[in-house]
Amino acid sequence: MRPETPFAPTAPAVRTAPAVLTARGLAKSVPTAAGQRRQLFAHVDLDLHAGDVAAITGESGVGKSTLLNLLAGLDQPDAGNVTIGGQALSGLNEAATTAIRCRHIGFVFQAFHVLPHLDLARNVALPLVLAGAAQGPALEAARAMLDQVGLAGRGSDHPAVLSGGELQRVAIARALVHRPPLVLADEPTGNLDPDTARRILDLLLASAQQAGSAVLIVTHSEAVAQAAGRALSLSASGLAPRAPGALGA
Numbered sequence: 001m002r003p004e005t006p007f008a009p010t011a012p013a014v015r016t017a018p019a020v021l022t023a024r025g026l027a028k029s030v031p032t033a034a035g036q037r038r039q040l041f042a043h044v045d046l047d048l049h050a051g052d053v054a055a056i057t058g059e060s061g062v063g064k065s066t067l068l069n070l071l072a073g074l075d076q077p078d079a080g081n082v083t084i085g086g087q088a089l090s091g092l093n094e095a096a097t098t099a100i101r102c103r104h105i106g107f108v109f110q111a112f113h114v115l116p117h118l119d120l121a122r123n124v125a126l127p128l129v130l131a132g133a134a135q136g137p138a139l140e141a142a143r144a145m146l147d148q149v150g151l152a153g154r155g156s157d158h159p160a161v162l163s164g165g166e167l168q169r170v171a172i173a174r175a176l177v178h179r180p181p182l183v184l185a186d187e188p189t190g191n192l193d194p195d196t197a198r199r200i201l202d203l204l205l206a207s208a209q210q211a212g213s214a215v216l217i218v219t220h221s222e223a224v225a226q227a228a229g230r231a232l233s234l235s236a237s238g239l240a241p242r243a244p245g246a247l248g249a
């Protein structure tokens, strides 16, 4: 197991604005091979404000990625509701949910979801272009963001020639380029060496501190959990503050 890099904990945010994200009473089950449903979790409550950095840990398979998908409106809960930027997701059609996602959320997927036919700059520029930015300035901002994640001068490369860790950094650049109010990151440092992991975590923390984003990170890394202002643990009965040193993995 490789050594973990210590990160400085973030300062707690001052509550002056409404929550960026509110979740109340979320429950989710998944289908089983036998045609039944298996409950993953219930009673998940969460409030995230501008500048918050929170980490979610928990045993493998408990439903952390599933929860992130619910929070982003990519999947529907069995019960409960999610509000983003004051707008409840329940009852919205796909187009309205997508519009909220584009405007409010930067999502770092565990599987990257980088588009193979676009070069790196165009991949990273996508959230800006979808928000209506002109191509030129969007590509310029994308190249600057690639620079920040350690991929300076690689904007014309295509995803096929990148390593897993490089693809992860492209995914992070794309999630942050439009300075979204809410950043949801699924194992954002999972494929990275300790130095690059630290750099990426610093970028996520800077996004909270400078852009005022609320950042929620799913992680198995003790160092990342400690660096977040709040460390939470997901179990079948919901989200709870994590006891120090009790990392579910």
Ligand SMILES: Nc1ncnc2c1ncn2[C@@H]1O[C@H](COP(=O)(O)OP(=O)(O)OP(=O)(O)O)[C@@H](O)[C@H]1O
Pocket (backbone or CB within 6 Å): 030, 031, 032, 040, 058, 059, 060, 061, 062, 063, 064, 065, 066, 067
């Ligand atoms: N669409 C689906 N159909 C059936 N089962 C699913 C579906 N989506 C998720 N699951 C199951 O739900 C459980 C939770 O998956 P999820 O990926 O959310 O867990 P996790 O806590 O993020 O795990 P890990 O830490 O290993 O990444 C797993 O057992 C998974 O197989």
